[in-house]
Amino acid sequence: MLLDILLHTPRWVFVVLAVLVVMGLRASRPQNASLRRCVGLPLALAAVSLAGTTSAFGTQPAALLAWALALAAGLTAMQRRIDTRGVRYTPATGLFALPGSWLPLALMMAIFAVKFAAGVVLAVHPQAREAAPFVLGVSAAYGLFSGLFLGRAMALWAVARRAARPALAA
Structure with missing residues (x-):
């Protein structure tokens, strides 16, 4: 079954995984980064996680609420x-x-894993889309990992x- 899953996974999914791994490995080393980059990626991943919730479960109020609260x-x-x-x-x-920091890699892999696993479950068992525990669990996981990244x-x-305050006072 695992081989079937991997064989039926679109190639672009592995490209996304590779890009996320590279980005996460870069974050594990000291680096310089702009505020735009530090905020942009978490915002993009939050958008992807919300899109994952709505693409999997539509605009079910419970799914959106679970995502937002998490x-x-x-x-x-x-x-x-x-x-x-x-x-x-x-x-x-x-x-x-x-x-x-290894945290960005861990969070990106967690979001990727949830999205991948949810996609597999829904492909194999489309009726899971109506199972409240699955809907709420996946939506909350998307929201939680995105919230940690945004935090x-x-x-x-x-x-x-804080660093800009003294410059403004001068």
């Missing part, structure tokens, strides 16, 4: 818990100096705002 919970939890002490932002250049971005944005 996104808010993940965003709040990550904003409060993430350690940004090693992050530096230079307002003059608009760049962050970021320590390496990290919001924490970085807060670092940039």
Whole structure:
């Protein structure tokens, strides 16, 4: 069955996986990045996760609510818990100096895994689209991982705002 799944998976899915792995591996090393890049990718992944929810389950209110509540919970939890002490932002250049982190790779792989697994389940058992536990679980997982990713971005944005204050006061 696993071989059948892999053989029937469109090639572009493996390309997306490879791109996400490369991006995640880059994030594991110290790097400089713009605020746009630090916020843009999480916003894009949140859009993809919402699209995954609506493409799989339509606009079922329960699915959208589960997605939104889990996104808010993940965003709040990550904003409060993430350690940004090693992050530096230079307002003059608009760049962050970021320590390496495996978190982006882990979150991207989690979102990818949920989307892939949900696609497989729905292809094999289309009736799962109507099963509340599946709908709510997948929607909440999409929202949670996106919220964690966005929470990290919001924490970085807060670092940039704090760094810009002294420059504005001068």
